[in-house]
Amino acid sequence: MNQKRDAEIHRLIGGALCLDFVNTLNGHGDPPMHEYLLDYTDLVLWSRHAGILTDSEGSKLLLKADQMPIVAQAAHQRALALRETLFRIFSTLAGGRSPSHAEIEFLNAVRGEVLHHSQLVRMGKGFTLSWDEPDSLERMLWPIILSASELLVSDSVHRLRQCDGKECDWLFVDSSRNHLRRWCSMDQCGNRAKMRRRYHRQRGSTGR
Secondary structure (H helix, E strand, O other): OOOOOHHHHHOOOOOOOHHHHHEEOOOOOOOOOEEOOHHHOOOOOHHOOOOOOOOOHHHHHHHHHHOOHHHHHHHHHHHHHHHHHHHHHHHHHHHOOOOOOOHHHHHHHHHHHHHHHEEEEEEEEEEEEEEEOOOOOOOOOOHHHHHHHHOOHHHHHHHHEEEOOOOOOOEEEEEOOOOOHHHHHHHHHHHHHHHHHHHHHHHOOOOO
């Protein structure tokens, strides 16, 4: 059995697609602490994991990427640039500040491109979005951009949080009952914080 890549087992804890995408990098500094999207293949695998692409759509994009490696590399780089812009926007909002005008203008521009590629179509008793270029190597970025736009105009934007973990900068929508969630996940960063507190209490009690 082939071992799964990190992109395929990434924890989707953001509460919004765009935040899960932003969280594919842990440590938005230089150098980053952990990168989940090392190449275009990872971008496709993560998109399947996140439900953006079906297995069939992902396979077609990977085949096309093999045939057009330079275009695929450019799509991967554009994805990383989009991710950093979204991180700056949402981490700024989570900190109670306002994102820059330039960053919002960038999001407006790419949102306009996405709307140009999409249309509403009937599906069963409801509707869905259809894309005019389903084989575009940047196709997975379009739902992410729409998710970011939707989050910004929703009430959830006021519940944006950034993990309090010592070495974590993941973002999430706080949907807890009292809206006091501090960590991206209790079983990871929350438990590490509790262990650190216990360690310092024990050291203090021994006088060391």
